[in-house]
Amino acid sequence: DAGITQSPRHKVTETGTPVTLRCHQTENHRYMYWYRQDPGHGLRLIHYSYGVKDTDKGEVSDGYSVSRSKTEDFLLTLESATSSQTSVYFCAISGQGVDTEAFFGQGTRLTVV
């Protein structure tokens, strides 16, 4: 999977608790992305990063924050998880930008109860 590792792979958490998902890459790619995948919505971009400490919002960024302190790590944080954030989260990386081939991780299934 192009050297992308997501952790954890599965998580169940309670409403109102903070949650952090980690994406780690070994490809030294500049761009990293967080998507969520829900039935009926396909994949939707949450946040992305175009370099260390350089991040921007995607189309569904409310309730999420990200950080990238190193090239290889991109963290997604739900400050106070809600049931609407139950989803499968995918990290992706690309070398050139949004309009180029991206490689996806295996996904993290998050359930907020």
Next chain:
Amino acid sequence: GESVGLHLPTLSVQEGDNSIINCAYSNSASDYFIWYKQESGKGPQFIIDIRSNMDKRQGQRVTVLLNKTVKHLSLQIAATQPGDSAVYFCAEYIQGAQKLVFGQGTRLTINP
């Protein structure tokens, strides 16, 4: 508005036949399109891409066709194999918005 959709949510084909998966897009300014394959329990996997200055692009057993006049994209898979069973997504890059918009996917099932 922005939308990337698929004509059929499911497609069943016989092993060995050719498969055609269709996708419609609405943003005429989009200039880059990608097809991804997603197997159960896995992340999407890049199959093939095409830029708007092309009408056709071929890969190994796959061909993508782009018709800008009617804003239609298709993925053709030749000699479909059991391993082709998956959900296929088209995605459209919206210039200026700096984002990739994914369709909802078509599930391809291969019958023996």
